[in-house]
Amino acid sequence: MSGWLPELLETMEKRMVADGYSSPDVQGALQSIKKEAYWSALYRQVLSCQKCPFGRDRSASTQRVPGTGNRESPLMLVGEGPGFDEDRIGVPFTGISGALLTLALHKLGLTRQSIYITNVLKCRPANNRTPDLEEVQICSGFLAAELKLVKPRAILCLGKVAVRYFFPEVKSIKQIRGQWLEYGGIPVMPTYHPAYILRQTGADLALAKRQWWSDLVQAYRRAYQDDGLAENRSGNNSQEQ
Template sequence: MSGEAEHLRAYVEYFRDLGVHDFYRRGEPVVEASAVEQVSAPVAEALPVTAHPVPEKVAVPSSAEHVVAVPVRPAPTPISSSRSEFLEPPNLKLVSFNNLAPLPEKRMVAADRPAALRAIQEEIGDCTRCPLAYAGRHKIVFADGDPSARLMFVGEGPGADEDAQGLPFVGKAGQLLNNMIGAMGLKREQVYIANIVKCRPPGNRTPEPVEATTCSQFLLKQIDVVQPEFIVALGSTAATYLLGVKQSLAGLRGRWHSCRGAKLAVTYHPAFLLRDPRQKAEAWKDLQMVMKEMGLKVPSKG
């Protein structure tokens, strides 16, 4: 099955689970010349008003007592294999993590953070809140690392290795991230690592807005529990949803942003660096900026 077909099937199963069974997109009304449906008055009143033009008057048989005639709903156009307006809500707007909820009034003590993170993981449970639950995921990938870390990395979503192990960044991109962390003079166990979405998108595609925004509530809670001083957004997807802006990496890199009380820097995703190793030097510049702000020793050239 193609990636597009898997994507569509996941959405269909998701909405069926919610009790929605009519999967159509808006099209031009198609009404047959003799299409008149007779229903009892109470039922007619309960029907939703159609947005399409309808005749002002329709004939009612004289023998039909307490019966009204209403136009048949326009014949729907079946959904195609491409994405539709139904699957991508037009009113879905980007909102930065700073504006999703008020900041915590008090900083959580370090001893309480592991239990608080476990409570968030239990709240997620065997999540079926978005279509990714129906797209072939094996494990929900919560996070990894120190609950009291000064530095947090946020990526896009799990890949095949992460989906199998239930941990973020454990595949080839994860190995590169480990090297990047090591180059900063830190260990993986000293940072906190999470993703925008906790389930693997089919074919490692970019998460859809409805998927990312549905999952954001849990990442936001994780950030508020860990309360890192610094966050590194790995790639454009992480930057887009954390900051609530859709902008090129070139316009976001090299300067500081704010996210939930932390200073946020943007750099390339390790998976992108594997595809284009020429950008590793640019990513290292971003990490050096973070190191200087954290008070970490930046290796001298030579």
């Protein structure tokens, strides 16, 4: 696509400017088309990818699970990879962890459709095992492309695998959760994967929920603060879920 697309855009620009449309208006329209073309190419590449054993192991991974949601979102959520339910449904965070995440988003006054949600890995590892850094690296180009296209104002990074995509030196999520970090000029809030919250009980559960909610609120405010929407979208977003 990289060869013929610029040629096509240039031809269209010349034709439209010759017809009297203003060059900045035409360029704005063509930029939008260019972005759609890049998204389309990215989805085709993800859906047909065979680059690593995860995608070739049909017993664990029945389909690729690309990112979903608002491609212009100021907030991007990045998780680890599809689990059993996500693999069946074909959409990130649609199992029990996704239900908890969706509930928290609703508490913030957001919907799944209003933000962009993706994973580092697009295929489910067998037995949901944790991928190592090399395995993550093979799939990493897709997330890099998503970041370039969405250009979020803030990233909420869910769980250790996602954190280590951005910051490979991090050993434990507990070291850094709740602290703003930066990746390529974008603020990143590392926090627990919702599956971790679901595994806790008693006092540990209460603490993990408090910490998780605080991290989510911080990410939400950072993403939407310039719009002045952070305080207005939801009356209850300062309330612990």
